[in-house]
Amino acid sequence: MTTPLDKIRNFSIIAHIDHGKSTLADRLIQRTGGLSDREMSAQVLDNMEIEKERGITIKAQTVRLDYKASDGETYTLNLMDTPGHVDFAYEVSRSLAACEGALLVVDAAQGVEAQTLANVYQSIEHDHEIVPVINKIDLPAAEPDKVKAEIEDIIGLPADDAVLASAKSGIGIDDILESIVKRIPAPKGDAAAPLKAMLVDSWYDPYLGVVILVRVIDGVLKKGQQIKFMQAGTQHLVDRVGCFRPKIEQLGELGPGEVGFITAQIKEVSQTAVGDTITDAKKPAAEALPGFKEVQPVVFCGLFPVDANDFEKLRDSLYKLRLNDASFSFEMETSAALGFGFRCGFLGLLHLEIIQERLTREYDLDLITTAPSVVYHINLAHNQGVQELHNPADMPDAMKIASVEEPWIEATIYVPDEHLGSILKLCQDRRGIQKNLTYVSGRAQITYELPLNEVVFDFYDRLKSISRGxxxxxxxxxGYREGDLVKMNVLVNNEPVDALSMIVHRSQAESRGRHMCERLKDLIPRHMFKVPIQAAIGGKVIARETIAALRKDVTAKCYGGDATRKRKLLEKQKEGKKRMREYGSVQIPQEAFIAALRMGDEG
Structure with missing residues (x-):
């Protein structure tokens, strides 16, 4: 039996990282009796160990709660717990499209932050009713009135009726639940119309196959129904329908406005694209839901096993991860310096870090990661077309290139006044173009246009360290803009090391090259002969360092006698060194690669 539309409330929680979103979800589940105290754990909707440890949400989760309101009626509340990080912005947009309202959670001590804004604007675009919640009011540094003023000034939402709460100590949870029932509108939908449901998210379960999270807009989704994915064009038979409370509960059907899950014997997550429209195969809907887009990787890097024997293990691990996360891609590549590995594409830097950490932790792999790069568009000379470049090592010869285009981003940065100068300098150094600078209650809001290439390197770490977090x-x-970009090669003993080649802007090539040569000079051990380290653009060397040779004291056995005896031995040694340098190979230890690619504190 489906729930009447006027008794359903679908809402999500939007907040900046660490403003208490998952803790609030815990309290709402506890208060409505979703789980008993014994079954409760902190951040109950964050399933992955890495999510709990870092305090971030990576996968969107959903839970259905029954709440008896003050008017005596029982309401079904569907809570969507969304990721807060910019890398997962598309997932957030689909989760928001499945709701009618949102709780805007703002930390009473920290105020409105950049990501809160991004997600709030998405929510406003979906015409949501937004309920502001000021969280952590029991902290000594809490300033709820100041935060209310910020919400009104920055976002433009009336905050005089904002709910004051503390998710940790359980203050104001009942007020939040009442606000959800009273202020968030009920969903609309027609049970008699052809089935139209949105695919909000999907993940792989070893027992059930792919589990698909859906929000039904029109029609009814039943067990045993033949369904069709409108964007993918595939058909499947539904073998299980249910919802999470947060434990799995099986249902006969899902009606309009309801959120739940289905399984349909699908083996790979890549077949279920987030944002796709699910309809009845026999009586399909006239048109798909709007807003669907293919998720494209933004940042690319090479992953290589430290031990070459782990290559098969790395491949199997990537396939397993791919089962659960269709948004990253990988293909095999080889490197003269690092052996066999994979070129992987990610949604952003946090996504890269999470995949890398999961490979290390869950699959016990030691990895070397090459420097992250973005996707460049190369316009080939003589109208030969456009080539997409994921790997700097594949860059065509300079003679064949007409121009190179790189992706640009618009960044919004919030920072306390005293750190403004150093942040502006950082953006300026990274070829940024300032668009806007405004002040809101003692903090600066800066809008900059920056090349993504400069941001993927270590921009975020630098930003956090110079602003003390x-x-x-x-x-x-x-979009893409043309830039004066060149490929910089690193040569060790006149041999190019492909894993260290990178694409840089010509104006910064020299300082990057010098920095890389200095790093490698400290990292590569000394050999019996002199080892030159050079950074070069094409045939032009732009930076050089030399590792001095180790010397064996060949004159130690000469006691007394003529100086010519010593000179003769030294000449012989010199000849030997010369020959050695011609035929000797330089061993670059793995630690040197790892440290050189982790380009840390750039000046």
């Missing part, structure tokens, strides 16, 4: 940062892509 207070700056918050959010971005979206704004």
């Amino acid at each position: 207070y700056a918050s940062f959010d971005y979206h892509q704004i």
